[in-house]
Amino acid sequence: MTTTTLTIEPLIVPVALDAPDGADFRAYGQLNRQICDEMVGLPDIAPDAAQLLASWQDSTDTLQTGFVARNGDEIVGMITIAYAQEADAKAAEADLLVPEKHWGIGVEDALLTLAESEARAHGRSLVQMWTLHRPIESERMISPRTGWGRIPAIPLSDALEARGYDFEQVERNSELDLRSDPAPLQVALRSAQEAAGDDYRVLQWMAPTPPEFRDGYASILARLSTDAPSGEMDFVAEEWDAERVVRRERRLTGAGQALSIVAVQHVPSGDIVAYNELLVGADRSGITHQLGTLVSREHRGHRLGTVVKCANLLHWRELMTFSPAVSTFNAEENRPMLSINESIGFVPVSYAGAWQKRI
Known part of the structure; x- marks a missing residue:
């Protein structure tokens, strides 16, 4: 051809x-x-x-x-x-x-x-792309502008480099075996909740989000576009309200998917300050996808990331008994979140490269 x-x-x-x-x-x-x-x-x-x-x-x-x-x-x-x-x-x-x-x-x-x-x-004025890479060492490894992580060069990464794309960031794709011993999750959750203290309480619901939580959930979802590590990738600050939460969940569950949200509410203010999401398709024996996980900047240091992750995973194991594993992507420079993942049993299975070109 x-x-x-x-x-x-x-x-x-x-x-x-x-x-x-x-x-x-x-x-x-x-x-x-x-x-x-x-x-x-x-x-x-x-x-x-x-x-x-x-x-x-x-x-x-x-x-x-x-x-x-x-x-x-x-x-x-x-x-x-x-x-x-x-x-x-x-x-x-x-x-x-x-x-x-x-x-x-x-x-x-x-x-x-x-x-x-x-x-x-x-x-x-920008085009952004992502490449997928196996977790292997090759003759030619390439490193992003963040300086965190490296991936084996592939034909697509070569093509993007040749066209003037900048290699900005590496994301690690990790999986957790949902059939493994839940004890590490249980221990980590208890310890993290004790560290967080009484100023924080756990909320859990299945989509659609109850009306009383939509505004608070919208506020923490908006933070993902600005608070999550993204290197020099140019992401717009997303605008969220309760109606956008409804639209998003309609899209995410429109083909029979199930979406579980665990959030942490700051009791003195009433604000939702951390969240974690797990999604599985209509075939409940398929892989579960962790979507967003975030702790707002003002409330970091209280182990809330461990709280939302472990609480949702333990609930999910009881709810979705046929799903074999959870898959998640995290920036290589997001060491706090990767440390949580590693401590509860997530292992790397692939990597993604984030690329950007000014046109």
Whole structure:
């Protein structure tokens, strides 16, 4: 195949997966999982098409777009581009999906060029991308501008470097075996709650969030975009309110997923100051994904990160008895959170590289 035979068309967002025009979106879900399998042997870190569709249908907070590359009738790659809808957002977040058998013949170049052109057309001055890497040592290891962590070079990281992307940050993908002995979680939770003291109390609920907690939950969710370590990645400060919490949970649970939230409330102020989220798909025997975990800056040092993580994991083990493991991503420079993970049994299974280009 040569690039002259390549055709690229917009990815259609169907009203339903089984709609007459839903074939490409179903293929998108399959390709997403295939790429994660090829890159790191972990297809389950990618959501399936049903889980993705709700987010694509609701563009209130993030506009999702995509393009499908074909050689004749064969899909040879896709690229998706997401645009945060805050007024001051500068970045477009792209995800390149090209199978190994179609790499190196022009598909990735055409899709990356298109993504940069689309980002400009949407008024963005940055393109951000993430690469996936196995937890191995190779002949050529590359380090990010943060100075924390390093990953083996791969064809996609080489392609991004060649196009002028800066390698900004390494994220560690860790897993916890949910079938392991819960004693370390129980011990860690008791110790952390004693250290936190009576000024903090644990809240737990399954989505949808009860109305009385939505404003407080929105406030702590907004902190994730500004308080979590992100190196020099340019993330917009997200704007959250109770209505956005409702929209987000509708998207996250729209295909039968279950979402558990454990939060810590500061009793004197009534503020929610820490939270942890666990999500599993409609197939409860699948991998559980830890979404956000954060302790607000003003309340760090009281072991609240351990409280929300351990309390949610212990509750989850009782609730979702068939899910084998929890998967989570954390910045390599986020040593406090990684130390918690390591102490309760999380182990590294892959790494992600965060890349950014000014256009």
